[in-house]
Each structure stands twice: as structure tokens, then as C-alpha cells.
Amino acid sequence: MLHLVGLGLADETDITVRGLEIVKRAERVYLEAYTSILLVDKEKLEAFYGRPVIEADRELVETGSDDILADGDKVDIVFLVVGDPFGATTHTDLVLRARELGIETKVVPNASIMSGIGCTGLQLYNFGQTVSMVFFTETWKPSSYYDRVRENVQTGLHTLVLLDIKVKEQSLENMARGRRIFEPPRYMTVAQCAAQMLETEEERQEGVYGPDSLAVGAARVGAANQQLVSGTLKELSTVEMGAPLHSLVLLGRRTHDLERDYIREYAVNKETFDASYAKGYGASL
Numbered sequence: 395m396l397h398l399v400g401l402g403l404a405d406e407t408d409i410t411v412r413g414l415e416i417v418k419r420a421e422r423v424y425l426e427a428y429t430s431i432l433l434v435d436k437e438k439l440e441a442f443y444g445r446p447v448i449e450a451d452r453e454l455v456e457t458g459s460d461d462i463l464a465d466g467d468k469v470d471i472v473f474l475v476v477g478d479p480f481g482a483t484t485h486t487d488l489v490l491r492a493r494e495l496g497i498e499t500k501v502v503p504n505a506s507i508m509s510g511i512g513c514t515g516l517q518l519y520n521f522g523q524t525v526s527m528v529f530f531t532e533t534w535k536p537s538s539y540y541d542r543v544r545e546n547v548q549t550g551l552h553t554l555v556l557l558d559i560k561v562k563e564q565s566l567e568n569m570a571r572g573r574r575i576f577e578p579p580r581y582m583t584v585a586q587c588a589a590q591m592l593e594t595e596e597e598r599q600e601g602v603y604g605p606d607s608l609a610v611g612a613a614r615v616g617a618a619n620q621q622l623v624s625g626t627l628k629e630l631s632t633v634e635m636g637a638p639l640h641s642l643v644l645l646g647r648r649t650h651d652l653e654r655d656y657i658r659e660y661a662v663n664k665e666t667f668d669a670s671y672a673k674g675y676g677a678s679l
């Protein structure tokens with residue numbers, strides 16, 4: 395059987411009791427290591443589980459899934475996913491492949507960034523579509539996320555922006571020369587995301603949001619050193635929030651008073667927060 399087990403958001407102890415029992419008795423345990431990261435090393439997981447864990451990069455999952463699923467009709471295989479197995483990145487392709495091979499599948503859910511973001515004080519009911527922000531390059535600045543942000547803004551809803559993670563990336567030169575040398579991993583910060591959002595607005599000039607629009611930065615959600623910061627996009631574009639992972643929420647205009655009070659507590663600057671808020675946010679909109 396293939397078990398997709400969610401690991402939650404912070405460290406090795408966030409796995410559920412049910413998930414841990416399955417991990418302990420499974421034949422092989424894989425850790426999905428390219429769409430999110432746990433805030434602790436793989437070695438810590440292995441020590442806590444008392445058994446080895448095989449890291450599964452994108453290549454292995456997308457092109458070598460038959461290796462992962464080998465003998466899955468006879469033995470238990472675990473595929474660990476940081477967060478929830480179906481939160482943001484779904485692993486439906488692996489489940490479908492297992493079904494094709496006649497392998498039964500089960501899922502052990504856990505907290506996802508899609509639910510953990512409630513720690514900001516923003517109500518999950520008031521979120522619209524989630525979007526992803528990728529690292530811009532000199533020549534590639536994709537802005538398809540902007541159209542979905544517009545739809546959320548038009549209905550007054552918050553937008554959760556998930557930020558790019560680059561692991562096992564190769565430089566063009568190394569790729570051209572067929573060298574398997576990887577760049578150090580990169581994780582987008584709240585500041586980089588806010589700056590790129592403003593760059594897109596400059597480019598598109600459609601007034602979906604602007605430098606005075608309010609947003610919330612969330613770093614290391616669920617961990618002991620979780621950090622939350624609210625402020626204008628301009629303020630957040632220079633904020634320093636430390637180690638990964640980071641997410642950003644663009645505040646919807648139809649904000650409840652309780653949401654306002656909660657996020658104002660951790661504003662970079664309460665005066666600029668109040669001034670921006672007064673310009674166009676509130677429950678009556």
C-alpha cells in the first residue's frame with residue numbers, strides 16, 4: 395500500500411501519532427523534498443523515526459515513480475509530504491500512478507500552510523484564490539498571478555501568495571555541459587515577493603494594488619520562532635524576516651474589525667498602517 399503522510403509545518407514532532415506508526419512499520423520511507431521544506435534537517439527526522447528516510451527530488455517523483463512504488467502491492471511504502479499531502483501541491487499524479495499499478499493508497503492529513511496561515515488573525519473564510527510567485531529573472535517576469543489577485547481584490551478577499559523555492563537547480567552553463575552540479579537552494583523572502591508584486595503593478599498599471607496596499611508577511615509558520623509582520627507593500631519590500639519559509643497575504647478590502655485589530659498589533663509602523671487602512675479597508679465595503 396502507498397501511504398501519503400503529512401508532516402505538518404515545523405519540525406519532526408509535528409507528524410501525527412497515526413502517521414508515525416505507519417512510518418515505523420513501513421518497508422520504505424520517502425521524503426518529498428522539492429515543493430516545501432521542513433524547518434529541521436532530514437537527520438533529525440531519521441533520529442526521531444528511528445529509521446532511514448530516502449529523499450525524493452522532483453526527478454525521482456516525476457520520472458522514477460515506478461521505483462518509489464515498487465512492490466507496493468505487497469509492502470507498505472510511505473511518501474512523506476511537508477504540510478498536508480494535498481495542501482497547495484497535490485500529489486494526485488503519484489496516487490493515480492499507484493492506482494494504475496493496482497496499489498491501494500491511503501492518506502494521513504496534517505496542517506498545511508493553507509490552514510496554518512490562520513495564525514495571522516485573518517479569517518480563512520475571507521481568502522480568495524491562492525497564487526504562487528516565482529523568482530523573476532532579467533528576461534522572465536511572469537505576471538499571470540496578477541489576474542487572479544485582481545479577481546480576489548474585486549471581491550474584497552485576501553490573497554495568500556506562496557513563494558518560490560529553488561532546490562537542485564542547475565545553471566544554464568552546467569546544464570549545457572551535461573554537468574550535474576547544483577546551485578545552492580534559494581527560498582523567496584517576503585521582501586522579494588513584495589518588491590516583485592510592485593514591479594508587476596508598475597508594468598501592468600491596472601491599479602489592482604499599489605505601494606500603500608496592506609499585506610502581511612508570515613515566516614516559519616508553526617515554528618517556535620514564527621514571525622508575523624504587517625504593513626504596506628512598500629514597507630514589506632524592505633522587511634527582514636530571517637530564515638525560510640515565508641508567505642505573504644495581500645489584504646482584501648472587506649476586512650473585519652477583528653482582523654484589523656489583530657494584524658495591527660504586529661504592524662511595522664502603526665501610523666502608516668492606520669493611514670493606509672483608512673483609505674479603503676473595512677467590513678462595510
Ligand SMILES: C[S@@+](CC[C@H](N)C(=O)[O-])C[C@H]1O[C@@H](n2cnc3c(N)ncnc32)[C@H](O)[C@@H]1O
Pocket residue numbers: 403404429430475476477478479480481482483505506507508555556557558559612613614615616639640641
Ligand atoms: C507548495 S507550498 C506548500 C505545500 C505543503 N504541502 C503544505 O500543505 O503546506 C510551499 C510554499 O508554502 C509556503 N510555506 C510552507 N510552509 C510554510 C511555513 N511554515 N511558513 C511560511 N510559509 C510556508 C512557502 O511560501 C512555500 O514556498
